[in-house]
Structures are given as C-alpha cells and as structure tokens.
Amino acid sequence: QQQVKQSPQSLIVQKGGISIINCAYENTAFDYFPWYQQFPGKGPALLIAIRPDVSEKKEGRFTISFNKSAKQFSLHIMDSQPGDSATYFCAASKYQGAQKLVFGQGTRLTINP
Amino acid sequence: GAVVSQHPSWVICKSGTSVKIECRSLDFQATTMFWYRQFPKQSLMLMATSNEGSKATYEQGVEKDKFLINHASLTLSTLTVTSAHPEDSSFYICSARDLAGGSYEQYFGPGTRLTVT
Numbered sequence A: 001q002q003q004v005k006q007s008p009q010s011l012i013v014q015k016g017g018i019s020i021i022n023c024a025y026e027n028t029a030f031d032y033f034p035w036y037q038q039f040p041g042k043g044p045a046l047l048i049a050i051r052p053d054v055s056e057k058k059e060g061r062f063t064i065s066f067n068k069s070a071k072q073f074s075l076h077i078m079d080s081q082p083g084d085s086a087t088y089f090c091a092a093s094k095y096q097g098a099q100k101l102v103f104g105q106g107t108r109l110t111i112n113p
Numbered sequence B: 001g002a003v004v005s006q007h008p009s010w011v012i013c014k015s016g017t018s019v020k021i022e023c024r025s026l027d028f029q030a031t032t033m034f035w036y037r038q039f040p041k042q043s044l045m046l047m048a049t050s051n052e053g054s055k056a057t058y059e060q061g062v063e064k065d066k067f068l069i070n071h072a073s074l075t076l077s078t079l080t081v082t083s084a085h086p087e088d089s090s091f092y093i094c095s096a097r098d099l100a101g102g103s104y105e106q107y108f109g110p111g112t113r114l115t116v117t
Helices: none
Strands: A004-007 A010-014 A019-025 A033-038 A045-050 A056-059 A062-067 A072-077 A086-092 A107-112 B004-007 B010-013 B019-025 B032-038 B044-051 B067-073 B076-081 B090-097 B106-108 B112-116
Touching: A004 A086, A010 A019, A019 A033, A019 A086, A019 A107, A033 A062, A045 A056, A045 A062, A045 A072, A045 B106, A072 A086, B004 B090, B010 B019, B019 B032, B019 B090, B019 B112, B032 B067, B032 B076, B044 B067, B076 B090
Parallel strands: A010 A107, B010 B112
Antiparallel strands: A004 A019, A019 A072, A033 A045, A033 A086, A056 A062, A062 A072, A086 A107, B004 B019, B019 B076, B032 B044, B032 B090, B067 B076, B090 B106, B090 B112
C-alpha cells in the first residue's frame, strides 16, 4: 500500500513536444505529491508539487494533473527542450508529520534536438 | 532557496573500514533530516529519518548497527557506514526540511558516491 508506480520507464520526445509521465499511488492517506528532476551524479531537485485540493497546478512549462478518484497524477512538460533530459521521479507522502517520501521508479527522459 | 550540502562528494574505502558522510543545512535549521540510498539507474530508497537530539528511525530492513546516524545539531546529520563491504557501494543522498521557513519541501543534498573496494 506504500507503493508509487511510475511509467514509462524511459521516454524519448522530440524538441518542442510534450513529455508526459504518469504515476499511481495506493495509500489514500497520501496528500502531498511532488515531482523531482535528477541529473546524473546529482541529488534530486523539486520541480513542482501538488496537494489533493486542486486537480491541476502549472508552473512555467511544467504541469501536474491530479485525479484523486483514480489515485493517479501526471507530469506534463510542454515545449520540451534538450536541457530537460534527465530522470524524473514522482513521489508521495503525508503532508503533515514525518513526511516520509515514497518515490516512484523513475523515468529517464531524453529530448532529441 | 534552502541549500543542503554533503561531504564528501565521493569516497573510496577498503572493505572492513568505516566511512562517515556529513549532511549540512547551510542556511536553515533542520530538526528532521532524511537519508536515502540510490543504486545505479534505480529509485531513491529511504534508509532512515534523523531527528535532532534523538535516535534515528530506521526503515524496515536497514541495519541500524551498520548505518549509524547522528543528528547532533540543527544543521548537521552524519551517516557512518561501519565495516563497509562492496555491496554497500551506492549513492547516498540526504534531505532536510525547513519547517521554520513555513515550507514542507524537502531539500536534497548533492549526494555522496561511496565505492567500497
């Protein structure tokens, strides 16, 4: 019940296209859903996060869509650029308390020029 | 934004020796820090939650006697890998929360690459 399932495992998108990564969670107690970007040899960096009180959140080219009834959330990267090539992780946790993050398996995104 | 540093960034040690990794919050106080482990091309696995002034809470399956965590101040947590073996080789990442800053975001360090020969 603690799992977060992420797909696809890898994704290749042409420059200027839309990259879409999906995640599904099981624990209905989770109420904080962040996305992280990680470059090789570096720690993860927070991209954008959402809480269940909204169905969508947009920050620049990055959008999270959230479907509470389906227990799914997704990351959309608009106008994808070669610099977006990285590994993306979704995660979930309870907002209050210890906030132990449960990470998805990761998606290796490659943006072709 | 809040910055978390780790030292060293990479370390090579011989089998049987111990290695200490430091995690510091540079511009905020962190009552809680987290330690993760990441194998190549895999996800982050939470190892333990480090609380300032108290014992760390370890995740199931993590040997507390092997991975010693000390959170002696509000800006420093250390992870000591004792009697390291080649299977302990991994990328270790810490994170910290800046609760006083009003954010629930976890800020991650740059990671420490441990290679045990």
